Amino acid sequence: MTQQRPIEAISVLDGRYARHAGPLREIFSEYGLIRYRLYVELHWLKFLLRDLGMADADDAALKKIDAIYENFDVDGAEAIKAIEKETNHDVKAVEYYIKEKLTAAGLAHIKEWVHFACTSDDINNTSYALMIRSGREQIVERLREILEKIEELAREYKSIPMMARTHGQPATPTTVGKEMVNFAWRLRHELRCLLDLPIQAKLNGASGNYNAHHFVFPEIDWMAASTRFMEQHLEISPVMYTTQVNPNNYMAAILHAMVRISAVLTDLDRDMWGYISLGYFKQKLKEGEVGSSTMPHKVNPIDFENSEGNLGLAVSMMEHMAVKLMISRFQRDLSDSTVLRNLGVVFGYMMVALASTYKGLDRVEANEAVIAADLEAxxxxxxxxxxxxxxxxxxxxxxxxxxxxxxxxxxxxxxxxxxxxxxxxxxxxxxxxxxxxxxxxxxxxxxxxxxxxxxxxxx
Structure with a gap:
């Protein structure tokens, strides 16, 4: 059966939750990966031409090179996939596609500078770095919305006394606002940690030593050149000490930061679920909603439950990836490749969870009468x-x-x-x-x- 509609999707991220994961499609889809590869290849080509002077290229030529990316769309990605069927190599297919476009634009004399001195992972790891940077921006935007909502509740309820519970038992009083601020501080701290982490990539050849670069152009300081390319043209940090592949320390750090964020949000989800079950919070009613198929009185805390479940899925994958992506046999194996292709799934589950947490927080209000009665009792x-x-x-x-x-x-x-x-x-x-x-x-x-x-x- 050919998939025609979201209801036919195997993955909930493309089906039921497509509206939440949708912003990630341009980043982490097969099309997104191909587009980032194209972006890196073309920028490297321009760097070779203009910064290092490898061949003559005037402003008109550079505009034609830029147009290859600017005019790229899904049809272009399909054309690259067709080439891949012949090459059986995804990155080489991008290279051939660019060469075809350069030839059609009257720039055949520079086409062999495409992919110069690169190994496929030079392009891939740099593409994934750019993808993670864009994905992080999406996650951070949603997290800031949640943080603002938590802070809003903290302000509103800062003076409402509430019985604290340690080990689930009555303990010394606190206030509703203070308990919300606890989560705000934790989330703000982890958000700062996530944003402080660098995005890193390598572009140093087949075994990480600039072998081809140095052999044909020994007079060029290739370490300085690749650093300049990464920092000035792509605005990411270079990694100098690698094998053929990026060791992915930065990626593991980002995934671990997201694991900690997920832990904070899971803690929040469970506490809010508990406070709702105690009657400390009421959920705002929405016309037409039902809470149970047989018990019409119920208003279930499903948003916090949904968030907890999706965070669990994200964490399980992030913990695996953070370790797996730092391991590669000798100078290279391909066991990371299929894992990396699931980065969009991780970010997708996070986006679904964040949307659910925000929705849950947006519909709760403190039940001051119940809270006060519990204190006095x-x-x-x-x-x-x-x-x-x-x-x-x-x-x-x-x-x-x-x-x-x-x-x-x-x-x-x-x-x-x-x-x-x-x-x-x-x-x-x-x-x-x-x-x-x-x-x-x-x-x-x-x-x-x-x-x-x-x-x-x-x-």
Whole structure:
């Protein structure tokens, strides 16, 4: 059956989730890879002609070379695939295509400078570097939207007290906004790490030593030339110490950074799922939606669940790639080639997950009544300030006495007040403050920490 419609797609990235992965199609598809190869080959050709003076090429010739890329489309990629059927070599097919275009443009005299001194991975690894740079831009854009949404919720709810839970059990209070800021800080930190990582490529020949380059033009400083080409013409960082292939350290670092980002978002997804199940957050209703095929009352947190599932898929692939792509037998094997072709799948699952997380965050609102009721129902949360006051004023065995009062059981405010009244070593004024204290008032510097985050943006 010939695929005609998204509903017939095998991959969800081309079917159900095509709207989310769509922006990546121009980057990571077969067409995208071919287009980047063409881009690198043509830029290298122009560099040889103009920067190194290998052959005569006036402005008119350079414009014709540029036009090969500017006019390139899917039909051009199909033409290259047709050549590949004969060559059985994808990069060589791009070279032959360019030579055909140069000949048709009256530039046959320069066509043999195409792919000069290059091995196929010089073109491929540089193309993938440019692809990852573009893919990273797409991911970063979505992450910034999520970060802004988290920060919006942090501002809105910075003063709403909430019962914290450690090991799932009631713990000292926090605020809703402070818990959102925790995620904002983590995401901002990892986003900064991701953006700080360089994009690297190599262009140094069949075994990484500029053998062909140096043999025919020993007078040229090829290390300086390739550095200049990478930095000035492609705006990426050169790798000097390689075999035939890029060792892909930079790629592993980027994938690991994305793994950490995925971990932060998975943590957020699960916490939001939990808070929704506790009733701390309500989900805004949308006309026509259903939550269950049999239970009409339900509004399921499916966006956070969808995100968690897709992040898991992305992480599993990224962890494999980050290790696999740094390994190549001796000076070259091809086991990386088929793996690299799945980079778009990794970025695609990330894009689906990011869209789901954002959608989930965009439809939640704090249920202040439920949050407040939960705080007031757990006066044992105040065991900590009582214990701290006992330590300050010399009361013996403060922890042990509070443990006997509270461990494994519920207490009332009256129980706690009676206990405080029995502490004769504590001044009356302090005992009065302890008895008047409510869990909702015992949030420490949570609100101030939120304000500090926005002053320094997570530094």
């Amino acid at each position: 757990n006066p044992e949360l105040l065991a900590e300030p009582v214990q701290s006051a006992m330590r300050v004023y010399g009361e013996t065995q403060p922890y042990e006495k509070l443990k006997a009062l509270t461990r494994g059981k519920r207490i009332t405010r009256e129980d706690l007040a009676g206990f405080v009244d029995s502490l004769e070593s504590i001044p009356e004024a302090v005992r009065r403050d302890l008895k008047d204290l409510h869990p909702s008032e015992y949030t420490g510097l949570a609100e101030a920490l939120v304000e500090r985050y926005f002053r320094v943006k997570g530094q």
